[in-house]
Amino acid sequence: MGRVPTKQQKNNRSKDGGDGTQEKQKPSLKGAERSAYFARREAAKVLRVVLQGDANRRALASIKSLIYKPSVRNKKATFALICQTLKHLPIIKDVLEASSILNTKWKRQQELVYIIVYDILFGQAVAVAGDAEKYLMRHKNALQSTLKQLLLRRNVKNVEQLIALNQLPDVSLPRYVRVNTLKLDVDSALLELKEKYSVEKDDLLPDLLILPPGTDLHDHPLVNNGSIFMQGKASSMVAPALNPEPGWEVIDACAAPGNKTVHLAALMKRKGRIIACELNKQRIKRLKETIKLSGASSIL
Protein backbone atom coordinates (compact mmCIF):
# COMPACT_ATOMS: atom_id res chain seq x y z
CA MET A 1 0.00 0.00 0.00
CA GLY A 2 1.36 3.42 -0.94
CA ARG A 3 1.45 6.27 1.51
CA VAL A 4 -1.26 8.92 1.16
CA PRO A 5 0.41 12.24 0.29
CA THR A 6 0.13 15.04 2.80
CA LYS A 7 -1.70 18.26 1.87
CA GLN A 8 1.70 19.98 1.50
CA GLN A 9 2.95 17.24 -0.86
CA LYS A 10 -0.21 17.57 -2.95
CA ASN A 11 0.32 21.34 -3.20
CA ASN A 12 3.95 20.84 -4.26
CA ARG A 13 2.97 18.29 -6.90
CA SER A 14 0.44 20.67 -8.42
CA LYS A 15 3.17 23.30 -8.73
CA ASP A 16 5.81 21.27 -10.50
CA GLY A 17 4.06 20.50 -13.81
CA GLY A 18 3.86 16.83 -12.84
CA ASP A 19 7.32 15.94 -14.16
CA GLY A 20 9.44 17.10 -11.28
CA THR A 21 10.38 20.29 -13.11
CA GLN A 22 10.16 23.42 -11.01
CA GLU A 23 7.54 25.54 -12.63
CA LYS A 24 5.66 28.24 -10.76
CA GLN A 25 1.90 28.07 -10.30
CA LYS A 26 0.23 26.61 -13.40
CA PRO A 27 -1.21 29.45 -15.43
CA SER A 28 -4.95 29.50 -16.04
CA LEU A 29 -5.30 28.30 -19.63
CA LYS A 30 -8.17 27.63 -21.96
CA GLY A 31 -8.95 25.09 -24.68
CA ALA A 32 -6.20 24.47 -27.23
CA GLU A 33 -3.66 26.41 -25.18
CA ARG A 34 -4.35 24.22 -22.17
CA SER A 35 -4.07 20.95 -24.10
CA ALA A 36 -0.84 22.13 -25.80
CA TYR A 37 0.59 23.03 -22.37
CA PHE A 38 -0.17 19.56 -20.99
CA ALA A 39 0.85 17.73 -24.18
CA ARG A 40 4.29 19.41 -23.98
CA ARG A 41 4.81 18.32 -20.39
CA GLU A 42 3.59 14.79 -21.05
CA ALA A 43 5.82 14.61 -24.12
CA ALA A 44 8.78 15.86 -22.05
CA LYS A 45 8.31 13.05 -19.51
CA VAL A 46 8.25 10.39 -22.22
CA LEU A 47 11.15 12.01 -24.06
CA ARG A 48 13.23 11.86 -20.89
CA VAL A 49 12.72 8.08 -20.69
CA VAL A 50 13.41 7.64 -24.40
CA LEU A 51 16.60 9.70 -24.32
CA GLN A 52 17.84 7.95 -21.21
CA GLY A 53 17.81 4.77 -23.27
CA ASP A 54 18.87 5.26 -26.82
CA ALA A 55 16.37 6.98 -29.09
CA ASN A 56 17.82 5.24 -32.11
CA ARG A 57 17.65 1.74 -30.73
CA ARG A 58 14.24 2.04 -29.13
CA ALA A 59 11.47 0.84 -31.38
CA LEU A 60 8.56 3.16 -32.07
CA ALA A 61 6.43 0.65 -30.18
CA SER A 62 8.26 1.51 -27.01
CA ILE A 63 7.39 5.20 -27.37
CA LYS A 64 3.81 4.10 -28.00
CA SER A 65 3.81 1.92 -24.90
CA LEU A 66 4.97 4.91 -22.84
CA ILE A 67 2.25 7.06 -24.37
CA TYR A 68 -0.50 4.54 -23.69
CA LYS A 69 -0.12 4.91 -19.93
CA PRO A 70 -3.41 6.17 -18.45
CA SER A 71 -1.60 9.26 -17.12
CA VAL A 72 -1.03 10.57 -20.67
CA ARG A 73 -4.20 12.46 -21.54
CA ASN A 74 -3.77 13.64 -25.13
CA LYS A 75 -2.08 10.57 -26.61
CA LYS A 76 -2.25 11.49 -30.29
CA ALA A 77 -0.86 15.01 -29.89
CA THR A 78 1.78 13.83 -27.41
CA PHE A 79 2.96 11.03 -29.71
CA ALA A 80 3.19 13.39 -32.70
CA LEU A 81 5.09 15.96 -30.63
CA ILE A 82 7.65 13.39 -29.43
CA CYS A 83 8.22 11.93 -32.91
CA GLN A 84 8.65 15.37 -34.47
CA THR A 85 10.95 16.56 -31.67
CA LEU A 86 13.11 13.44 -32.06
CA LYS A 87 13.25 13.99 -35.82
CA HIS A 88 14.46 17.58 -35.34
CA LEU A 89 16.54 16.89 -32.19
CA PRO A 90 20.05 17.21 -33.70
CA ILE A 91 19.06 20.60 -35.13
CA ILE A 92 17.39 21.72 -31.89
CA LYS A 93 20.53 20.76 -29.93
CA ASP A 94 22.79 22.62 -32.38
CA VAL A 95 20.59 25.73 -32.23
CA LEU A 96 20.51 25.68 -28.42
CA GLU A 97 24.23 25.22 -28.16
CA ALA A 98 25.05 27.94 -30.67
CA SER A 99 22.60 30.43 -29.16
CA SER A 100 23.87 29.77 -25.59
CA ILE A 101 20.54 30.68 -24.04
CA LEU A 102 20.32 27.82 -21.54
CA ASN A 103 21.55 28.24 -18.01
CA THR A 104 21.86 25.36 -15.53
CA LYS A 105 18.22 25.64 -14.48
CA TRP A 106 16.93 25.10 -18.01
CA LYS A 107 19.55 22.46 -18.80
CA ARG A 108 18.03 20.41 -15.99
CA GLN A 109 14.70 20.54 -17.87
CA GLN A 110 16.22 19.90 -21.25
CA GLU A 111 13.49 17.55 -22.52
CA LEU A 112 10.78 20.17 -21.95
CA VAL A 113 13.07 22.75 -23.56
CA TYR A 114 13.55 20.51 -26.64
CA ILE A 115 9.79 20.08 -26.99
CA ILE A 116 9.06 23.80 -26.70
CA VAL A 117 11.91 24.77 -29.03
CA TYR A 118 10.54 22.28 -31.56
CA ASP A 119 7.16 24.03 -31.35
CA ILE A 120 8.72 27.49 -31.59
CA LEU A 121 10.92 26.71 -34.59
CA PHE A 122 8.96 24.13 -36.54
CA GLY A 123 5.55 23.48 -35.01
CA GLN A 124 2.56 25.23 -33.56
CA ALA A 125 2.56 28.85 -32.49
CA VAL A 126 3.51 28.77 -28.80
CA ALA A 127 1.18 30.59 -26.47
CA VAL A 128 3.06 32.09 -23.54
CA ALA A 129 1.89 29.60 -20.94
CA GLY A 130 4.31 28.09 -18.41
CA ASP A 131 7.63 29.48 -17.21
CA ALA A 132 9.55 27.42 -19.77
CA GLU A 133 7.43 28.78 -22.64
CA LYS A 134 7.83 32.32 -21.33
CA TYR A 135 11.60 31.96 -21.07
CA LEU A 136 12.05 30.41 -24.53
CA MET A 137 9.61 32.76 -26.26
CA ARG A 138 11.71 35.67 -24.96
CA HIS A 139 14.56 34.13 -26.98
CA LYS A 140 12.46 33.30 -30.06
CA ASN A 141 14.31 35.76 -32.32
CA ALA A 142 17.71 34.46 -31.19
CA LEU A 143 16.59 30.86 -31.82
CA GLN A 144 15.25 31.70 -35.28
CA SER A 145 18.33 33.64 -36.35
CA THR A 146 20.65 30.90 -35.05
CA LEU A 147 18.69 28.40 -37.14
CA LYS A 148 19.10 30.61 -40.22
CA GLN A 149 22.86 30.82 -39.60
CA LEU A 150 23.00 27.04 -39.20
CA LEU A 151 21.30 26.55 -42.59
CA LEU A 152 23.78 28.94 -44.18
CA ARG A 153 26.76 27.30 -42.51
CA ARG A 154 25.69 23.82 -43.59
CA ASN A 155 24.97 25.14 -47.08
CA VAL A 156 21.37 23.90 -47.23
CA LYS A 157 18.23 25.73 -48.29
CA ASN A 158 15.76 24.44 -45.76
CA VAL A 159 15.23 22.37 -42.65
CA GLU A 160 14.28 19.19 -44.56
CA GLN A 161 17.68 19.25 -46.28
CA LEU A 162 19.39 19.78 -42.92
CA ILE A 163 17.54 16.80 -41.43
CA ALA A 164 18.60 14.67 -44.39
CA LEU A 165 22.20 15.81 -43.94
CA ASN A 166 22.13 14.88 -40.26
CA GLN A 167 20.84 11.40 -40.96
CA LEU A 168 23.38 8.71 -41.60
CA PRO A 169 22.84 7.34 -45.08
CA ASP A 170 20.64 4.28 -44.84
CA VAL A 171 22.60 1.57 -46.56
CA SER A 172 19.63 -0.70 -47.02
CA LEU A 173 16.88 1.47 -48.50
CA PRO A 174 16.82 2.77 -52.07
CA ARG A 175 16.39 6.47 -52.77
CA TYR A 176 13.39 7.68 -54.74
CA VAL A 177 12.83 10.79 -56.80
CA ARG A 178 9.53 11.87 -58.24
CA VAL A 179 9.68 13.44 -61.66
CA ASN A 180 7.73 16.69 -61.76
CA THR A 181 5.93 16.15 -65.04
CA LEU A 182 4.93 19.82 -65.10
CA LYS A 183 8.56 20.54 -65.97
CA LEU A 184 10.13 17.38 -67.39
CA ASP A 185 8.96 14.05 -68.79
CA VAL A 186 9.99 10.85 -67.05
CA ASP A 187 12.17 9.50 -69.88
CA SER A 188 14.17 12.74 -70.12
CA ALA A 189 14.75 12.69 -66.34
CA LEU A 190 15.81 9.04 -66.56
CA LEU A 191 18.29 9.79 -69.35
CA GLU A 192 19.81 12.75 -67.55
CA LEU A 193 20.19 10.91 -64.24
CA LYS A 194 21.61 7.84 -65.99
CA GLU A 195 24.66 9.92 -66.98
CA LYS A 196 25.83 9.71 -63.38
CA TYR A 197 23.69 7.21 -61.46
CA SER A 198 22.26 3.77 -61.77
CA VAL A 199 18.57 4.60 -62.02
CA GLU A 200 15.38 2.70 -62.87
CA LYS A 201 11.66 3.36 -63.17
CA ASP A 202 9.53 2.24 -60.25
CA ASP A 203 7.26 -0.64 -61.21
CA LEU A 204 4.20 0.83 -59.45
CA LEU A 205 4.30 4.62 -59.91
CA PRO A 206 5.01 5.87 -63.44
CA ASP A 207 6.57 9.20 -62.32
CA LEU A 208 8.86 7.67 -59.68
CA LEU A 209 12.51 6.71 -60.20
CA ILE A 210 14.61 4.47 -57.94
CA LEU A 211 18.26 5.14 -57.19
CA PRO A 212 20.77 3.18 -55.09
CA PRO A 213 20.80 3.60 -51.28
CA GLY A 214 22.79 6.63 -50.14
CA THR A 215 22.53 8.50 -53.46
CA ASP A 216 22.76 12.20 -52.60
CA LEU A 217 20.94 14.46 -55.03
CA HIS A 218 20.57 17.50 -52.77
CA ASP A 219 22.54 19.77 -55.05
CA HIS A 220 21.58 18.18 -58.35
CA PRO A 221 20.49 20.73 -61.00
CA LEU A 222 17.25 18.80 -61.62
CA VAL A 223 16.39 19.12 -57.91
CA ASN A 224 17.39 22.78 -57.82
CA ASN A 225 15.21 23.68 -60.79
CA GLY A 226 12.18 21.68 -59.60
CA SER A 227 12.26 19.04 -62.36
CA ILE A 228 12.53 16.27 -59.80
CA PHE A 229 11.53 16.14 -56.15
CA MET A 230 13.28 14.01 -53.56
CA GLN A 231 10.19 12.24 -52.32
CA GLY A 232 9.82 8.78 -50.76
CA LYS A 233 7.65 6.08 -52.28
CA ALA A 234 4.99 6.21 -49.53
CA SER A 235 4.63 9.97 -49.92
CA SER A 236 4.52 9.63 -53.72
CA MET A 237 1.64 7.16 -53.51
CA VAL A 238 -0.80 9.56 -51.85
CA ALA A 239 -1.79 11.78 -54.81
CA PRO A 240 -2.09 8.81 -57.24
CA ALA A 241 -4.28 7.02 -54.67
CA LEU A 242 -6.81 9.86 -55.11
CA ASN A 243 -6.46 9.50 -58.89
CA PRO A 244 -7.47 13.13 -59.54
CA GLU A 245 -8.59 14.15 -63.00
CA PRO A 246 -7.76 17.45 -64.74
CA GLY A 247 -10.46 19.95 -63.80
CA TRP A 248 -11.13 18.56 -60.32
CA GLU A 249 -11.21 20.74 -57.23
CA VAL A 250 -9.05 19.18 -54.51
CA ILE A 251 -8.34 20.21 -50.92
CA ASP A 252 -4.95 19.42 -49.40
CA ALA A 253 -5.76 19.95 -45.73
CA CYS A 254 -2.21 19.73 -44.27
CA ALA A 255 -0.07 20.94 -47.12
CA ALA A 256 3.43 22.22 -46.21
CA PRO A 257 6.08 21.66 -47.43
CA GLY A 258 3.84 20.90 -50.40
CA ASN A 259 5.21 17.76 -52.03
CA LYS A 260 1.79 16.16 -52.36
CA THR A 261 0.16 19.47 -53.32
CA VAL A 262 2.42 19.87 -56.34
CA HIS A 263 2.16 16.17 -57.15
CA LEU A 264 -1.63 16.67 -57.36
CA ALA A 265 -1.05 19.68 -59.63
CA ALA A 266 1.12 17.52 -61.93
CA LEU A 267 -1.49 14.73 -62.08
CA MET A 268 -4.20 17.30 -62.80
CA LYS A 269 -2.02 18.80 -65.55
CA ARG A 270 -2.52 22.33 -64.15
CA LYS A 271 -6.27 22.08 -64.85
CA GLY A 272 -8.72 22.55 -61.99
CA ARG A 273 -8.13 23.99 -58.55
CA ILE A 274 -6.17 22.88 -55.50
CA ILE A 275 -6.87 24.51 -52.17
CA ALA A 276 -3.79 24.04 -50.00
CA CYS A 277 -4.30 24.67 -46.26
CA GLU A 278 -1.45 25.17 -43.84
CA LEU A 279 -1.66 26.19 -40.20
CA ASN A 280 1.93 27.19 -39.57
CA LYS A 281 3.01 30.61 -40.88
CA GLN A 282 6.66 29.68 -41.37
CA ARG A 283 5.67 26.54 -43.25
CA ILE A 284 3.32 28.54 -45.51
CA LYS A 285 6.47 30.25 -46.81
CA ARG A 286 8.02 26.87 -47.55
CA LEU A 287 4.77 25.72 -49.22
CA LYS A 288 4.80 28.78 -51.50
CA GLU A 289 8.44 28.11 -52.42
CA THR A 290 7.61 24.50 -53.35
CA ILE A 291 4.66 25.61 -55.48
CA LYS A 292 6.80 28.23 -57.25
CA LEU A 293 9.63 25.76 -57.82
CA SER A 294 7.25 23.17 -59.26
CA GLY A 295 5.77 25.56 -61.81
CA ALA A 296 2.26 24.66 -60.67
CA SER A 297 -0.56 27.15 -61.00
CA SER A 298 -4.16 27.10 -59.80
CA ILE A 299 -3.13 26.45 -56.19
CA LEU A 300 -4.82 28.70 -53.65
Ligand SMILES: C[S@@+](CC[C@H](N)C(=O)[O-])C[C@H]1O[C@@H](n2cnc3c(N)ncnc32)[C@H](O)[C@@H]1O
Ligand atom coordinates in the same frame (compact mmCIF):
# COMPACT_ATOMS: atom_id res chain seq x y z
C1 LIG B 1 3.46 16.08 -42.29
S1 LIG B 1 3.21 17.71 -42.79
C2 LIG B 1 2.41 17.51 -44.35
C3 LIG B 1 3.33 17.09 -45.45
C4 LIG B 1 2.74 17.43 -46.82
N1 LIG B 1 1.42 16.84 -47.02
C5 LIG B 1 3.67 16.98 -47.93
O1 LIG B 1 3.45 15.96 -48.53
O2 LIG B 1 4.65 17.71 -48.21
C6 LIG B 1 1.84 18.23 -41.82
C7 LIG B 1 1.51 19.72 -41.98
O3 LIG B 1 0.18 19.93 -41.59
C8 LIG B 1 0.10 21.17 -40.91
N2 LIG B 1 -1.12 21.15 -40.11
C9 LIG B 1 -1.37 20.48 -38.95
N3 LIG B 1 -2.62 20.70 -38.53
C10 LIG B 1 -3.21 21.50 -39.45
C11 LIG B 1 -4.50 22.06 -39.58
N4 LIG B 1 -5.44 21.84 -38.66
N5 LIG B 1 -4.78 22.83 -40.66
C12 LIG B 1 -3.81 23.05 -41.60
N6 LIG B 1 -2.55 22.54 -41.52
C13 LIG B 1 -2.27 21.79 -40.46
C14 LIG B 1 1.38 21.23 -40.12
O4 LIG B 1 1.73 22.56 -39.76
C15 LIG B 1 2.38 20.61 -41.11
O5 LIG B 1 2.97 21.61 -41.90
